[in-house]
Amino acid sequence: MAELELAPGDVVVVRAFDDVPEHHFRVEGVFEDCVTGFAVTGPLAGSYGEPATEMILRIVSTN
Numbered sequence: 001m002a003e004l005e006l007a008p009g010d011v012v013v014v015r016a017f018d019d020v021p022e023h024h025f026r027v028e029g030v031f032e033d034c035v036t037g038f039a040v041t042g043p044l045a046g047s048y049g050e051p052a053t054e055m056i057l058r059i060v061s062t063n
Contacts, residue, residue, distance in 0.1 A: 004056060006030045009063025011040060012056045020044060024060055025051065 006012065010027045012035070023042030027035045034050050 004053075004059060006035060006053075006056070006059070007063055011060045013058050013060055014039075014049075014051050014055050015057050017055065022057070025049065025056075 004012075006027055007030065008028055011024050012027060014023055014025045016022045021042055023044065024040040025035075026037045026040050028037040029035060034052050035056070036048070036050050039045050039047050039049060
């Protein structure tokens with residue numbers, strides 16, 4: 001799969017993990033192996049997170 005061009009403000013889809021379903025996540029920071037920001041949907045909505053870039057399935061909207 002091609003590398004996603006991620007930028008602060010993008011909303012992405014994070015794949016399901018453990019008991020957390022697939023959800024939208026607003027990116028605040030982009031690093032080599034992860035992004036930082038906040039969950040927008042799902043049971044973690046409003047929670048800060050640092051998902052690994054390999055957990056990101058696609059970009060939903062850009063900044």
